[in-house]
Amino acid sequence: MKNKLSINLMLLLIGASFVLMTSCLSIPKSATVIKDFDASKYVGTWYEIARIDFKHERNLSNTTAQYSLKDNGDIKVVNSGFNYLKNEWTQREGNAKFRGAKNIGALKVSFFGPFYSGYNIYALDKEYKYVLIGGKNYDYLWILSREKSIPNHVKQHYLRIASDFGYNVNDLLWVEHDKNNPYLQ
Secondary structure: OHHHHHHHHHHHHHHHHHHHHHHOOOOOOOOOOOOOOOHHHHOEEEEEEEEEOOOOOOOEEEEEEEEEEOOOOOEEEEEEEEEOOOOEEEEEEEEEEEOOOOOOOEEEEEEEOOEEEEEEEEEEOOOOOEEEEEOOOOOOEEEEEOOOOOOHHHHHHHHHHHHHHOOOHHHEEEOOOOOOOOOOO
């Protein structure tokens, strides 16, 4: 009986470890990432133009992401936004790592210690002004810009890409940028 319990516990731990290790590698089946990524051009401040809302950004407007290179090759991520229900600014720091080659837009990001999730760069213009990012599944999608708005032709192009990948673009929340973010450096 004790031996059977030990085996079951070991199998459970192996299964849980496998799930944790592979969960950050996820990307929706029909999606592809960019192949010519340059992290040194990507760093800096990005304004969140649209997102599929989820619990960690719920009730936030004026959301931004700031990326900077770390000495170990990782990317420091600092997300901030204004919680309009609490009438206060919030900030969260995380870490992004490449899942493979550093010129491929397939990363994983964590804001909670050892738990990483997919960060997939689907589209990025040559000047690194606009980006379309998806997560591990169809519940996570973002459009970011170096400015507080994007041209309509970029918006339509990114919506078409996301839709072709299987995202329901009607689920996107369009973010307001009507306040000065005190966290921007």
